[in-house]
Amino acid sequence: MSVAIWAKRRVPRAESPRLRPRVAPTELTRIDFTEIVPDPVPFLGQAAYIQLEFFESLAKAVATAPDLVSKEGLSSAAGIALRKHHELIAELRRLGAEPAEVMAPFAPATDRFRLATLGADWHELLLGIHITSGMLDDYFARLADGLPAELGTRVRGILGESGAAVVIEQELAAAIAADETLDDRLALWGRRLASVTAHIGTALGADVEPVFTELIAAHTRRMDALGLTA
Amino acid sequence: MSVAIWAKRRVPRAESPRLRPRVAPTELTRIDFTEIVPDPVPFLGQAAYIQLEFFESLAKAVATAPDLVSKEGLSSAAGIALRKHHELIAELRRLGAEPAEVMAPFAPATDRFRLATLGADWHELLLGIHITSGMLDDYFARLADGLPAELGTRVRGILGESGAAVVIEQELAAAIAADETLDDRLALWGRRLASVTAHIGTALGADVEPVFTELIAAHTRRMDALGLTA
Numbered sequence: 520m521s522v523a524i525w526a527k528r529r530v531p532r533a534e535s536p537r538l539r540p541r542v543a544p545t546e547l548t549r550i551d552f553t554e555i556v557p558d559p560v561p562f563l564g565q566a567a568y569i570q571l572e573f574f575e576s577l578a579k580a581v582a583t584a585p586d587l588v589s590k591e592g593l594s595s596a597a598g599i600a601l602r603k604h605h606e607l608i609a610e611l612r613r614l615g616a617e618p619a620e621v622m623a624p625f626a627p628a629t630d631r632f633r634l635a636t637l638g639a640d641w642h643e644l645l646l647g648i649h650i651t652s653g654m655l656d657d658y659f660a661r662l663a664d665g666l667p668a669e670l671g672t673r674v675r676g677i678l679g680e681s682g683a684a685v686v687i688e689q690e691l692a693a694a695i696a697a698d699e700t701l702d703d704r705l706a707l708w709g710r711r712l713a714s715v716t717a718h719i720g721t722a723l724g725a726d727v728e729p730v731f732t733e734l735i736a737a738h739t740r741r742m743d744a745l746g747l748t749a
Numbered sequence: 750m751s752v753a754i755w756a757k758r759r760v761p762r763a764e765s766p767r768l769r770p771r772v773a774p775t776e777l778t779r780i781d782f783t784e785i786v787p788d789p790v791p792f793l794g795q796a797a798y799i800q801l802e803f804f805e806s807l808a809k810a811v812a813t814a815p816d817l818v819s820k821e822g823l824s825s826a827a828g829i830a831l832r833k834h835h836e837l838i839a840e841l842r843r844l845g846a847e848p849a850e851v852m853a854p855f856a857p858a859t860d861r862f863r864l865a866t867l868g869a870d871w872h873e874l875l876l877g878i879h880i881t882s883g884m885l886d887d888y889f890a891r892l893a894d895g896l897p898a899e900l901g902t903r904v905r906g907i908l909g910e911s912g913a914a915v916v917i918e919q920e921l922a923a924a925i926a927a928d929e930t931l932d933d934r935l936a937l938w939g940r941r942l943a944s945v946t947a948h949i950g951t952a953l954g955a956d957v958e959p960v961f962t963e964l965i966a967a968h969t970r971r972m973d974a975l976g977l978t979a
Contacts, residue, residue: 571811571824578808578827581801587849587856591838594801597808598831601824608821619817626817 556665560614564621565629566659566674567607571622572633574600576648577683583641589690596683600652606677610670635715642694642701643708649687650712653741654734661730691745706747713738713749786895790844794851795859796889796908797837801852802863804830806878807913813871819920826913830882836907840900865945872924872931873938879917880942883971884964891960921975936977943968943979 577597584590608618636647656678663674695701717731735749742749807827814820838848866877886908893904925931947961972979 571820574824575808575812578805578812582805582808587853590801591849591852594804594831594834598828598835601828601831604824605828619821622821623817 555662557662559666559670560611560616560621561624562659562662562666563607563611563614563674564616564618565625566678567604567611567618568622568625568629569655569659570600570604570607572629573648573652574604576633576637576644579637580641580644580648583644585641592686592690596686599680599683603677603680607674610673632715636712638708642691642705645687645691646705646708647712649684649691650709650738650741651716653684654713654716654738657734657737658730661733688744695745695747702747705745706742706749709742709747709749785892787892789896789900790841790846790851791854792889792892792896793837793841793844793904794846794848795855796904797834797841797848798852798855798859799885799889800830800834800837802859803878803882804834806863806867806874809867810871810874810878813874815871822916822920826916829910829913833907833910837904840903862945866942868938872921872935875917875921876935876938877942879914879921880939880968880971881946883914884943884946884968887964887967888960891963918974925975925977932977935975936972939972939977939979
């Protein structure tokens, strides 16, 4: 998945000290994401297409759910991913862009990424959605700091909607509690998912890569919440 | 698909003339649907589950769309079906019912019906959704006349949202215009779909069956709009 086309542009750094620095001076490995100025149109196009892929994976989880209670809960999660997609599409249209055109360059790699994270069964599919959407929503929300202020705020609002994650986590926690063979397998799969997702970061160059340290920390908390070793 | 459990209950017919008869005296084959009083809970459960199935079929159409413009348009249609489902579920909860429990008895037959109407490729899938959702939304909207007044009005409002049909019709019309071999095949498939859907009516008994005369008339108009012989 190439996100490099917009991620490397920078605004000149001001030499004067900031009143409210976003990065403490001691945190040498962190970077100030407001330095990176994503081009809004491809940023929104990629973020929107990724949400469409999450929606497709969630729709597959709905269609293959083991019972109607799970099906019903996941249909809400699918609706939330679809709403995120449509809200990002609305931002693209507001900028006068044609969504299908803007998303097209990101489709092949995103489709491959989705196929690589679908897993072997329903539980792996759910964990795949949970881990990859957790990491990528965090990632895009962080980079949205570099968008024009109002757009950035709206995009963080769109991506910050966590209702789908809550539903998926409940489903996974219940499944892990009911089947004691599941946790080892899902822990292994979760590590593989984080690695595949973090691998996207290596395409971005050194300027952006450090954010993945934070993403991995959030990933570890997500795995911990399920009692899985990250 | 069995809808018989609620469809045969009647309220006693008043002998005195109505001020605003819903059925003109000369229309001997029509029946007054306000005579039939669906039990709201199973009515809503079946209607909600059918919308969930339309959603699943539309999500499949999104996932297998030939290009991003179609994918994007159909994602809106999928969102509309999902919203109908969730609005009907909200009505069930308002009545204190547990949606998964209420939908369960309808799941096996509805799943079989969906599989029988998926078709052999993407265009047949789209026509399958268009024809079956057109007929069944009409059907449930008509029977909603027998629900308590406010509930009936809300249900007709939910089912009357035609945004998904508009999108699907545009996709099909464009495909038929672009491929001159498609119309014969789709005309044949459309007749089969109407027959499979109307077959549901025979489970309902003579009291309800006449509505299918109207449904078939609406089906014919739907096919005509696509230049297909019904």
